[in-house]
Amino acid sequence: MNPTIRRWLLGCSSLAVATGLWLPLVHLWFEPPASYYYSAQGVPPKARELAARHLDLWTDPALKSRELERMRRSNAEWDFMGRSFLVWSLANLALREPARQADYLSVMDQIIDETIRLEQQEGIYFFLMNYAKARPFIVQPARSLFLDSEIALMLAVRRVIAEKADYRTKLTERIEAMASRMRQNPLAAAESYPDECWLFDHAVALAAFRLADFLDGTRHQPLIQTWLAAAKASLLHPATGLLISAYNLQGKAADGPEGSSIWMAAHCLQLVDEAFARDQYDRARRELGRVVGGFGYSREWPVSWQGLRDVDAGAVIPGLEISAGGSGLAFVGAASFHDLDFLKTLSTTLDFAAFPQKKQGRLKYCGSNPVGDAVLLYSTVMGPLWEKVQKGNPW
Amino acid sequence: MVNRPLFSPRGFLLRALVITVVYALAHFAGLREYTTFLSGTVSPGADPHTTVVLGVVYLALYFAWTLGVPILLLAAGLFWAADTWLSPPAAASGPVPKEPGATN
Numbered sequence: 001m002n003p004t005i006r007r008w009l010l011g012c013s014s015l016a017v018a019t020g021l022w023l024p025l026v027h028l029w030f031e032p033p034a035s036y037y038y039s040a041q042g043v044p045p046k047a048r049e050l051a052a053r054h055l056d057l058w059t060d061p062a063l064k065s066r067e068l069e070r071m072r073r074s075n076a077e078w079d080f081m082g083r084s085f086l087v088w089s090l091a092n093l094a095l096r097e098p099a100r101q102a103d104y105l106s107v108m109d110q111i112i113d114e115t116i117r118l119e120q121q122e123g124i125y126f127f128l129m130n131y132a133k134a135r136p137f138i139v140q141p142a143r144s145l146f147l148d149s150e151i152a153l154m155l156a157v158r159r160v161i162a163e164k165a166d167y168r169t170k171l172t173e174r175i176e177a178m179a180s181r182m183r184q185n186p187l188a189a190a191e192s193y194p195d196e197c198w199l200f201d202h203a204v205a206l207a208a209f210r211l212a213d214f215l216d217g218t219r220h221q222p223l224i225q226t227w228l229a230a231a232k233a234s235l236l237h238p239a240t241g242l243l244i245s246a247y248n249l250q251g252k253a254a255d256g257p258e259g260s261s262i263w264m265a266a267h268c269l270q271l272v273d274e275a276f277a278r279d280q281y282d283r284a285r286r287e288l289g290r291v292v293g294g295f296g297y298s299r300e301w302p303v304s305w306q307g308l309r310d311v312d313a314g315a316v317i318p319g320l321e322i323s324a325g326g327s328g329l330a331f332v333g334a335a336s337f338h339d340l341d342f343l344k345t346l347s348t349t350l351d352f353a354a355f356p357q358k359k360q361g362r363l364k365y366c367g368s369n370p371v372g373d374a375v376l377l378y379s380t381v382m383g384p385l386w387e388k389v390q391k392g393n394p395w
Numbered sequence: 396m397v398n399r400p401l402f403s404p405r406g407f408l409l410r411a412l413v414i415t416v417v418y419a420l421a422h423f424a425g426l427r428e429y430t431t432f433l434s435g436t437v438s439p440g441a442d443p444h445t446t447v448v449l450g451v452v453y454l455a456l457y458f459a460w461t462l463g464v465p466i467l468l469l470a471a472g473l474f475w476a477a478d479t480w481l482s483p484p485a486a487a488s489g490p491v492p493k494e495p496g497a498t499n
Contacts, residue, residue, distance in 0.1 A: 010477050011402030011470070018469035026462065066439050074435045315433050324434055352461070355430045366427045369436040 027294025030352040034340060037347050037380050043096050047380035049363035050373055051093060054086050056362060057370065058107050067370050078371040080127035083111050084150040085374035091157035095384035101161065108158050119147060128193065135194045138249055139181055146192035148178045149205035156211035157385055175212045178205050179223055187251045188227035195248045200261045202227060203268035210271040214389045224272050239304035240287045243280060256305035259288045259298040259326020263333030270336060271386055281337045289330060289342055295352060296345025298326035328372050331379035407471035411464045418460040426453035
């Protein structure tokens with residue numbers, strides 16, 4: 001045989017066999033031990049490392065300013081959501097690690113106070129994307145459920161850890177503002193943006209109502225049931241049975257199911273309708289969750305729906321339709337429902353393709369940003385808070 | 396060595412080494428920070444264009460290192476084993492054979 005042809009045949013065959021050997025094994029190289037990112041009690045090492053990095057952000061003004069500014073350049077919402085997920089994470093950390101409760105409460109208060117101050121000083125548009133100004137809110141005076149629901153949940157989780165009189169008043173005001181608007185609408189819908197109602201924000205609002213009832217003995221169960229009934233009747237995507245991500249005040253769908261909404265929605269619905277939440281998680285897992293070669297991820301949209309690409313989804317890698325935003329929030333869903341197999345594959349993908357960087361016990365993902373890392377932190381510590389509320393005030 | 400053809404065990408090893416060195420340079424130069432473009436954010440102190448360009452460069456080198464280098468190393472071993480196994484017995488007892496495709 002011609003030596004050149006022989007060399008090419010041997011070379012190509014060797015490369016093909018080597019590829020066939022390595023690709024199925026590569027996930028094993030990046031698969032972290034479950035004890036690193038998941039623990040029913042105590043604080044898993046990954047949570048400690050992510051939390052250390054976030055606490056630095058809130059104790060080093062220069063670092064905080066730099067990181068928040070670069071998020072705001074892309075999306076002001078991320079600045080806000082990074083705060084929310086961090087406060088929710090710190091509340092769970094305080095329950096997991098009572099010895100450090102005072103440290104965590106101090107940072108939670110700092111974040112909550114600054115966030116409310118900015119909202120009051122700069123107005124609601126400070127934490128909204130610019131298109132919010134393109135037209136007026138239909139319900140006046142203008143309020144955003146996006147802001148109200150997450151601030152309410154921040155205030156509530158803080159008070160679950162330790163009571164604070166000032167926050168009790170603030171929570172009551174915020175809860176009543178949301179409830180009165182939702183009661184005015186037959187679908188219990190409220191705007192996050194002008195004539196835009198988002199599943200994510202309603203799910204967070206329901207969780208905030210439940211916590212307010214737990215804390216203050218109020219009774220928002222009828223309102224929650226109204227929303228759930230309306231959602232089951234008119235907000236399910238026919239092909240998948242998944243809740244759609246956005247609709248207007250009349251209940252007309254503005255978008256289909258999205259990975260960047262449904263995982264968090266299922267997590268919040270756990271507090272108000274466990275069976276429905278479980279059903280939504282199982283459907284999301286089937287329609288959006290994917291595992292390829294040991295690497296897990298979330299699609300942004302199910303196969304039966306092609307949504308408009310928006311900033312919530314983050315980067316979407318064509319072909320496999322891997323959604324950065326959806327995959328980040330899939331951690332929250334998988335951890336909520338103790339889907340450890342999926343969590344393992346998601347964690348493998350994260351360590352492979354999100355570029356972790358550890359320095360002096362602090363962890364960040366270079367391929368992510370502070371809001372993404374805060375979501376990941378939340379997924380590693382969530383659980384105790386929901387458990388405390390469910391045990392303390394069963395429905 | 397420099398003229399070693401790609402399709403030879405040593406050629407594969409050389410390419411693996413080159414990828415490793417270039418990846419290490421990019422890594423220690425801090426290019427990993429620029430992969431933040433994947434989340435739609437800009438690296439601190441950089442403009443969006445620079446972030447994307449350097450992020451993509453790092454991404455390409457990273458995947459070349461994590462996927463390409465192990466494949467090249469495995470392929471080099473397989474190539475060498477197959478070539479030894481397929482070589483005529485006389486070649487084994489004669490002069491040291493040149494590596495397939497070697498030109499110098």
